[in-house]
Amino acid sequence: MTTTSASSVPVSADEALRPFRIDVPQSDLDDLYGRLDRTRWPDELPGVGWDYGAPRGYLQELAHYWRHTYDWRAAEAELNQWPQFTTTIDGANVHFAHIRSPEPDATPLLMTHGWPGSIVEFADVIGPLTRPRDHDAPDAEAFHLVLPSIPGFGFSGPTAQTGWELKRVAAAFAALMERLGYVRYGVQGGDWGAAVSRELGRTRPERVAGVHLNLLPNAFQATAPTPQELAALDPAERERAAASWARFQAWSRDRQGYADIQATRPQTLAYGLTDSPVGQLAWIVEKFKEWTDSEHRPEDAVDRDRMLTNVMLYWLTGTAGSSARIYYERAHADYWGAPPEPSTTPTALAVFPHDNFIPLRHIADRTNNVVQWTEYDRGGHFPALEQPALLVDDVRRFFRSLRD
Numbered sequence: 001m002t003t004t005s006a007s008s009v010p011v012s013a014d015e016a017l018r019p020f021r022i023d024v025p026q027s028d029l030d031d032l033y034g035r036l037d038r039t040r041w042p043d044e045l046p047g048v049g050w051d052y053g054a055p056r057g058y059l060q061e062l063a064h065y066w067r068h069t070y071d072w073r074a075a076e077a078e079l080n081q082w083p084q085f086t087t088t089i090d091g092a093n094v095h096f097a098h099i100r101s102p103e104p105d106a107t108p109l110l111m112t113h114g115w116p117g118s119i120v121e122f123a124d125v126i127g128p129l130t131r132p133r134d135h136d137a138p139d140a141e142a143f144h145l146v147l148p149s150i151p152g153f154g155f156s157g158p159t160a161q162t163g164w165e166l167k168r169v170a171a172a173f174a175a176l177m178e179r180l181g182y183v184r185y186g187v188q189g190g191d192w193g194a195a196v197s198r199e200l201g202r203t204r205p206e207r208v209a210g211v212h213l214n215l216l217p218n219a220f221q222a223t224a225p226t227p228q229e230l231a232a233l234d235p236a237e238r239e240r241a242a243a244s245w246a247r248f249q250a251w252s253r254d255r256q257g258y259a260d261i262q263a264t265r266p267q268t269l270a271y272g273l274t275d276s277p278v279g280q281l282a283w284i285v286e287k288f289k290e291w292t293d294s295e296h297r298p299e300d301a302v303d304r305d306r307m308l309t310n311v312m313l314y315w316l317t318g319t320a321g322s323s324a325r326i327y328y329e330r331a332h333a334d335y336w337g338a339p340p341e342p343s344t345t346p347t348a349l350a351v352f353p354h355d356n357f358i359p360l361r362h363i364a365d366r367t368n369n370v371v372q373w374t375e376y377d378r379g380g381h382f383p384a385l386e387q388p389a390l391l392v393d394d395v396r397r398f399f400r401s402l403r404d
Contacts, residue, residue, distance in 0.1 A: 004069060005096070008304045008364050010215040011377070012380075013150065014087075014088035015087065015088070015179060016087065016341035017085045017086075017087050017179070017180075018085055018086045018087065019083075019084070019085055019171055020085050020086045020095060020155070021084065021350055022076050022079055022084070022155075023076075023078055024072065024316055025074060028316060029072060032277055032315065032316075033067055035276065035279055036063055036278065037067065038069040038355060039063065039067050039276070039277075039278045040055060040279075041060065041343075042056070042337065044056040046249070050289060050290070051221035051287075053282065053286055054266065054282040054285055054289070054379075056316045056337065058297060059075040059278065059281065059285070061282065061314070062285065062304075063277075063281060064291075065275040065304070065308075066277075066281065066308055066311075070304075070305060070308050071305075072309075073279050074211055075308075075309040075312070076160060077303065078123070078311075079120070080283065081096040081098055081102075082097040082147075083097065083098050083099060084097045084098075084103045084155075085097075085098060086155070086156075087176065087179065087386070088167065089172045089175050089176060089179075090162055090171070090172050090175070091160070092147055092151040092156065092159050092164065092172065093151075093155075093156060093157075094099070094149070094156050094172060095148070095149045095154065095155035095156045096119075096145040096146055096147060096148035096149065096156075097119055097145070097146075098144075098145070098146050098147075099126055099130050099144070099146075099147070100144045100145075101129075101130040101142040101143055101144050102130075102131065103132075103133075103384070104140040104143035105397050106130070106141075106144045107141060107142070107143050107144070107186055107351035108143070108144045108146065108166070108182040108184070108185035108186070109129070109143040109144065109145055109146070109185065109186045109187070109188060109259060109395075109399070110146045110147075110148070110173060110177060110182075110185060110186070110187045110197070110200070111145060111146070111147050111174075111187075111188045111189060111193070111286075112148065112150065112173065112178060112187070112188070112192070112193030112196045112197055112320065113147075113149075113153070113188035113189070113190075113191070113192070113325075114189070114190055114191020114193045114312070115153070115191060115192055115262075115323055115324075115326065116284040116287050116288075116309050116310070116323075117191065117193075117282070117310060117382065118130060118149065118153060118154050118313045118314070119147045119148075119149055119154070119305060120306060120309050120310040120313060121310070121323065121384045121385055122145075122147055122384050123306060124384065124385065124388040125384050125388045125391060125392050125395075126145060128140075128142070128388070128389075128392045129142070129143045129145060129392060129395065129396075130142065130143060131143055132396075133376050134179070137396075140321060140396050140402075141395075141396040141399050141400045143399075144179065144182075145393075146177065146182075146185075146347070147174060148173055148177070148388070150169055150193075150196070150323070150326065151164050151168075151169060151172060151326055152164055152180075152319060152323050152326060153192070153313075153314075153319055153322070153323045154314065154317050154323075155313070155317060155321060157317055157319035157322040157323060158318065158321070158322030159325070160318075161324050162325075162329065163329055164283050164325065164326060164329055165326060165329035165330045165333045166192065166195045166196050166199055166326070167199055167331060167333070167335070168327075168329075169192075169196050170196045170197075170199035170200045170203065171203075173196065173200060174200060174203075174204055174207065177207070178255060182404070183207070184207060184208075184209050185207065185209065186209050186211070186212065186399055186402075187200050187207065187208055187210075187211050187212070188208045188210065188211075188212040188213070188214075188270060188395060189203060189213060189214075190213065190214040190381065190382070190383065190384075191215060191381065192326060193334075194213045194214065194215040194216065194367075195217050197212075197213060198211055198216070198217065198343060198368075199346070200215065201343050201345035201347065202343035202344075202345065203343070204278060204363070205343075205344055205345045208345050209345075209346070209399075209402055210341070210345065210347070210348065210398060210402045211345050211346070211348070211397050212263070212346045212347075212348045212350070212390065212394070212398050212399070213347065213348065213349050214349070214350045214351075214352060214355070214383050215227065215356075215357075215359075215381070216349050216356060216359050216364055217340065218339075218340045218363075218367075219249055219349075219357075219359040219360060219368075220244045220247075220357035220358055220359055220363070221242075221244035221245040221358075221360060221362050221376070222248055223245075224245060225242070227314050229241070229246070230242075233247060233362060237361065237362055239244065239361065240358060240360060241360055242356050244357065244358035244360055245360070247356075247357060248357060251356060251357070253310050255290060255356070258287070259327055260268070260277075261324075262327035263328050263331040264328065264331070264376055266321050266324035266325045266327065266328050267321055267326060269320070270320050270321025270322075270324065272316050273320035274320050275323065277315055280314055280315050280320055281311055283296060284307075284310070284311050285307065285311070287310060287381075288302055288307055288339075288382070290302070291354075291356055291380055291381035291382070292353070292354060292380040292381060292382060293353070293354040293378055293379050293380040293386055294380075301380060301382075301385075302382060302385045302386060304332045304386060307385075309339045310394050339367075340367045341367070341369045342366075342368075343367065343368050343369060344369050346349050346369055346371045346402060347368045347369055347370050347371065348370070348371065348373070348374075348398035349370060349373050349374070350371035350374050350376065350378065350383065350390070350391060350394040351366065351373070351374065351375040352376050352378070352379035352380055352381070352383050352386075352387065353375070353376065353377065353378065353379065353380075354378075354379065354380035354381070355379075355380050355381045356381060361373060371395075371398075371401070372398050372401065374394055378390075378392055
């Protein structure tokens with residue numbers, strides 16, 4: 001893949017790439033600490049564990065750690081090691097990290113997070129992907145990484161306009177890559193990042209060489225499979241279809257509520273999450289427990305400090321509401337409910353068993369050009385945090401195959 005140098009043509013102030021450094025005022029941290037000290041805790045039913053949401057005892061212990069042990073300044077310094085910028089695209093402020101590899105033939109790769117994630121998700125894959133020689137992989141594929149915050153999320157928020165659904169985000173990120181001078185590039189993502197990445201590949205095959213996903217939208221069994229459908233499948237796919245339908249039913253019964261709220265009344269939700277750090281913590285941490293390869297608590301799967309740094313990006317920027325609005329905008333977009341539009345761009349899917357849905361190859365092949373499908377025996381919804389080495393290897397193999 002090739003890159004071009006930045007254009008020498010003058011750009012407007014809005015189009016300029018503005019260097020960005022995270023520098024949170026101490027007063028914001030003091031406010032957080034004061035709110036944590038004054039938390040008003042709710043009652044709790046005995047013996048229900050995680051069935052009704054985040055358990056009070058666990059959350060009290062985690063909040064105490066956040067208040068007294070977690071070191072935001074250390075996290076801030078780590079994040080500031082990445083070159084970061086902001087620019088204005090389609091009326092929105094877009095924040096992104098841009099980490100170039102020292103390898104001259106590195107592949108440009110746009111990696112997009114989802115909800116309730118952030119660019120913090122990618123902290124453990126940046127080094128291996130950009131500098132493979134420093135990570136005992138001298139012959140591995142290297143990448144120039146562009147890690148944007150979705151408009152409305154973190155330092156790309158809050159947004160000031162309606163309509164920031166996934167297609168508009170994809171168009172903004174295409175403009176970002178063009179602004180950076182990248183002619184041909186790859187994309188990668190999970191959750192909302194998967195939807196954005198797939199849309200980029202679908203609409204810009206002349207620009208996007210390959211789409212690597214760790215979640216494939218609309219590739220699971222969302223309706224009860226008929227006997228005729230099952231009869232057409234081989235035994236392994238038939239069993240997988242039954243498991244996919246069962247998982248989707250369980251999701252709809254017990255886990256869909258957060259999305260329904262964010263798709264209908266994100267503003268009402270925002271008052272509580274923006275005023276209460278423990279409320280924001282619970283809203284996010286519950287998902288890290290339910291969506292990961294964890295047994296008793298999310299720290300079984302992800303690093304505690306990384307998880308809290310991710311929460312901090314929502315809290316410090318006050319973007320609980322604006323990040324939730326992407327659910328509302330999609331649910332009210334004119335394409336909502338329509339079947340997925342086909343994509344011809346080469347696509348890879350890394351399947352981690354504890355993700356929210358079980359994808360099915362025969363459904364994926366209907367509307368995607370799937371050229372790599374890899375199933376792993378561990379990991380969940382946040383593989384860059386849970387299983388970074390597996391994700392890095394999968395990304396490298398896919399884009400290597402596109403070069404061969």
